[in-house]
Structure formats: C-alpha cells, structure tokens
Amino acid sequence: xxxxxxxxxxxxxxxxxVKILYGKVNTFAINQAEExxxxxxxxxxxxxxxxxxxxxxxxxxxFWDKLIFALIGAVGTAIGYAVIxxxx
Numbered sequence: 001x002x003x004x005x006x007x008x009x010x011x012x013x014x015x016x017x018v019k020i021l022y023g024k025v026n027t028f029a030i031n032q033a034e035e036x037x038x039x040x041x042x043x044x045x046x047x048x049x050x051x052x053x054x055x056x057x058x059x060x061x062x063f064w065d066k067l068i069f070a071l072i073g074a075v076g077t078a079i080g081y082a083v084i085x086x087x088x
Contacts, residue, residue, distance in 0.1 A: 001009075
C-alpha cells in the first residue's frame with residue numbers, strides 16, 4: 001500500500017467516524033431538547049400544584065372569617081331583640 005492510499009484510507013475512516021459522531025451529537029441534542037420540554041412542563045405543573053395548595057390553605061381561613069362574622073351578626077341581632085323586648 002502506497003503512502004497516498006494509506007492517507008486516503010485514513011481520511012475515509014476519519015470522515016466516517018466524524019459522520020457517526022455528528023449523528024450521535026445530533027441525537028443527543030434532540031433528546032436534550034425533548035427533556036428540556038418535559039422539564040418545563042413538569043415545572044409548570046408543580047407551580048400549578050403550589051397555587052392549588054395555597055388556595056386550599058386559604059379556604060379554612062375564609063370559612064372561619066365567615067363563621068365569625070355570622071356569629072357577630074347573630075349576637076348583634078340577639079342584643080337588638082333584647083333591647084327591643086326591654087323597651088316594650
């Protein structure tokens with residue numbers, strides 16, 4: 001084998017290796033983009049869950065606020081009827 005043939009063979013081998021490597025890198029890039037998309041969707045879902053949990057945590061507080069205002073209203077009404085009853 002002459003020196004030129006040896007170099008041509010080595011160059012073809014290197015070109016083939018570069019094509020294979022490029023294919024692997026390209027596949028990796030595509031897979032990484034898909035994983036980034038999945039991660040973004042997961043982060044959005046976690047954010048939505050946090051908002052839902054915060055809303056659920058606020059509900060008991062809102063319930064107790066309504067209950068206290070109802071009790072204050074009932075006490076106020078009872079006092080009003082008592083005052084009216086004493087006047088009559």
